[in-house]
Amino acid sequence: MTGVAVDSLSVFYGSREAVKKISGLLPSGSLTFILGPNGSGKSTLLKALGGAVPFRGRAAAGSRDLSALSFRKRGCLIGMAGQSPDLNSSFTVEEIVAMGRLPHRKFPGGLDGGAEAAVERAVCAMDLSGLLRRPASTLSGGERQRTLIAQVIAQDPEVFLLDEPSSALDPKHNVGLFxxxxxxxxxxxxxxxxxxDINLAAEFGDWVxxxxxxxxxxxxRVEEVLTEQTLSGVYGVPFIPFRSCRGGRLLWRAV
Structure with a gap:
């Protein structure tokens, strides 16, 4: 797979064009960060690619046109964790994570052969072992967020789309996630x-x-996009570069 290519992708909410003719490539084998001010279209773009909102233009994963995929095929190809998880239900953490395997089920009521290993990996990745029997309604915001991300990990898609995945996470789980x-x-x-967080992209990203x-x-590439000129122009505030005490990649601070 070569990644996800979009060509003149637009999303309209009524007469308002929320995403405007975007063309580009999300490469496979890479972590791409989508940055921009509030209201710039980040969430809407991910929703379009994830099948949650209709769009104009074209989006494809290799030769597969995303708009033509069935629900099941899309679920095997793309996994998405959105913002503001609402998990006020009686399902347990373990049950919610296992729901990520639904697109892979071979027959009604049964799990696929890879379910157990996929769920175990997801639980371990999001540090949920101590929460498996907890009902979702008893979880904190960060625990809910980790549970829904784990569901996408268990889904084991080719394409991961995550919208503000660390907004409710503490520092330990934030670093662990990325x-x-x-x-x-x-x-x-x-x-x-x-x-x-621009510096998440600076530290962990391949592309922006x-x-x-x-x-x-x-x-x-991160170093091509995260420049003083681009950041100041997009966000409307000056930025200065700095390096952490550990060295490494160039980080940015608004001033």
Whole structure:
């Protein structure tokens, strides 16, 4: 698989064009961060690719047109974890994570052969072993977020789409999540995450899509896109570069 290619992708909410003719590639084997100010279209773009909202234009994973896929085929290909998880239900954490295997079921009522290993990996990745019997209604916001991300991991799609996946996570689980996503990319998956923290992209990313007012303002390697000129132009505030005490990649601070 070569990743997800989009060509002139637009999303309309009534007469308002929320995403404006975006073209680009989310490469396989890479972690791409989608950045941009509030209201720039990050969430809407991911919803379009995930099949949650209709779009104009074309989006394809290799030769597979995303708009033509059945629900089951899309579920095997693409997994998406959205914002503001609502899990006020009596299902347990273990049951919710196992629901990620639904697209892979071979017959009604039964799990597929890879379910047990996939669920175990997801539970381990999101540090949920101590929560498996807990009803979703008793979870904190961060625990709910980790549970839904684990569901997508258990789904084992070729394409991971994550919308603000770390917004409710503590520092330990935040770092753990992005280290895991890097491993997924190293295994050949296509991974895209919309975030507000520019330095997550600077530290963990391979590629960046920078959105502004619904359009793709810049795209490319992290070091090509995260520049003082681009950041200041998109966010409307000056930025200065710095390096952490550990060295490594260039980080950014708004001033």
């Amino acid at each position: 280290r895991f996503l890097r491993r997924m990319a190293a295994e050949g998956k296509t991974v895209a995450a919309a975030v507000h 899509w920078m959105l502004h007012e619904g359009a793709l303002a810049a795209s490319g």
